[in-house]
Amino acid sequence: MALQITGALGEPDLIRLPWHLPLAEWPDHHLVDLPRGISRHVVRFARVGGTVYAIKEISERFAKREYGLLWDLARLDAPAVEPVAYVTGRDEGLDAALITRHLQFSLPYRAVMSGTLRPDTLTRLLDALAVLLVRLHLVGFYWGDCSLSNTLFRRDAGAFAAYLVDAETGEEHPMISEGQRLHDIEIAHLNIFGEMLDLEAGGLLHKEIDPEQTADDIVNRYHRLWGELTNDEIIEEVDWHKVEQRIRRLNLLGFDVAEMMVRRKVGTGRLIVRPKVVDAGHHQRRLLRLTGLDTEENQARRLLNDLDGFRVAQGLRHEDEAVVAHRWLAEVFQPTITAIPVELRRKLDSAQLFHEVLDHRWYLSEANGGDVGLDEAVKSYVDNVLVHKPDEKALIQE
Template identity: 85%
Template sequence: MPLQITGALGDPDLIRLPWETPLAEWPQHHLVDLPRGISRHVVRFARLSGKVYAIKEISERYARREYQLLWDLTRLDAPSVEPVAYVTGRDEGLDAALITRHLQFSLPYRAVMSGTLRPETLTRLLDALAVLLVRLHLNGFYWGDCSLSNTLFRRDAGAFAAYLVDAETGELHPMISDGQRLADIETAHVNIFGEMLDLEAGGLLHPSIDPMETAEDIVNRYHRLWEEITQSEIIEEVDWHKVEQRIRRLNLLGFDVAEMMVRRKVGTGRLIVRPKVVDSGHHQRRLLRLTGLDVEENQARRLLNDLDGFRVATGLRHEDEAIVAHRWLAEVFQPTIEAVPVPMRRKLEPAQIFHEVLDHRWFLSEEAGCDVGLEKAVRSYVEQVLVHKPDESALLPESDAGLDSAAAPESEAV
């Protein structure tokens, strides 16, 4: 069978990679070093035409299946890596290969969970993983192998956003059953407990973090979030404001309520209320609609808060929201990013830079006893903070991520 690449190819150079050679033996000039997680398979990263691809050796059956599942998740706007193609017909004895686009500014959990990891940071990672699992389940996706190793994390204002990078064991259904959900969360419990023990054995876990408590914490966080999103609520008819409070709570969690199911409880004056359709990305969609900026959920919330503050400070309370957003983009956001030297902009995403500048401005203003202004804050942030940060774009050096390249695990777990 001749070599065949199937997928949405955007780079013809992919066909010229040394597919006749086992992935573990590829020449270094084809590859780029990136922080790595743990995987059952050999994974390497190739850079072509300025883009970075993750390539995983896997059997033809699973390569084809995972490629389709990742496309289905992309179509559903679920947080996952983007599939590019799968390769079959390599030399005899060689598995097929799955190609995905590397998620820029993302980190495997081992690049975050070092000996300096604070419990607060672990809490944010677990929150991100719980949100990811809930979003997948709302889309009818059974993961089958939920773990930190199969997840990538991107900084999202003061939190993290989690992305699935391994759909090999996944299944997509019109609706997920309670049994499948519970099986997924039990798998997450077992896997995360093992991952915590592994970090502890390697001296990479803070002494205050208990592996068993961490594994149980992800289960509790998932159940709290799932119940908040899906549970029915019984209220008195006069307490309709509680429905509005419920919607606001869901919005703060980053979810939109597209419909509500409301019915009267037989023989009483009470109503049974349940969110019928819940979509994630509430703040993301609002910011994208107003400004065209496509960012993570918490980043969007922070930027929208600054936009609202701009509206008040400029006396534009009664002006059309779209006009205010255009002025904020031109007068605040873009000048802030442009004030950062070009070589340093690749260290973080623009929205993350803006968020950190706002934080830095607050600290400087607290010290000075007055608002120091955005221009001074940007200059101070670049000189005192950003210059010391590692590069988190696609070409992030392994040493900057706190990983020893000689001791790095085999792959990123695509």
């Protein structure tokens, strides 16, 4: 059978990779050394034409299936890695391969750790994973192998955003059943308990973290979020402000309410309120619409806060918000990023850099007893913080 690459190829040179060799034996000059999570398959990162791809060796049947599932998730705008192609017809005895685009600035959970996994870092990872699983279930996707190892994390202001990286066991349905949903949670509990025990055995788990309690925590976090998004709420007819409170709580969780279903409870004067359609990315969409910046949700919230502060400081309360956003980009955001040396600018994405500069400015101003200004904050951040940070982007050499 002849070699065949099937997919939406944007890089024809992918066919020039040494597909006749087992992935574990590929020459180093094709590969990029990036942090890898634990996988039952051989996974390597290859650089082609200035782009980094993740390549997984897997049977032909599962390569085709996972490729299709990842495209389904992409169409649903679910947080997952981007499928590129699958490769069949390699030399005899070699499995097929699945190609996905490397998610820049993303890290497997082990790479997020510094020394040992601190309780507050673990809490943020679990929050991100719970949001990911809820978002998948809302679009009818059954994961079947939810774990920290099958997830990539990107820094999102002070939190993390989680992305599915392994859809091999997934199933797409018009609507997920209660049994599938609970089984997914049960698998997540078991997997995370095992991962925590593994970290503990390797001396990488903080002494205050209990493996079983951590596994219980992800279940509890998931159920709280799912309930907030889907449970009926009974309110008195006159308490309409409670409807607004419900919407605000959902927005703070990163979800937008596209429609509310309100119906009267038979035989009473009460109303039943339930979010009928929910989607994630309330702040992301507003920032993208105003500025063209495509960021994570918490980054978008932080940048919008700064934009809104700029509006007030410049006396632009009554100006069109699109005009204000254009001025903020030109006068605040872009000059801040440009002031950072190019070789250091590649360590983090621009939205994260801006967020960290704002944080640094706040700490400096607290110590100084007054605002130190953005210029001084940028210089201090570069000299004292950024130079010591690891590079979280795949550095591509032409």
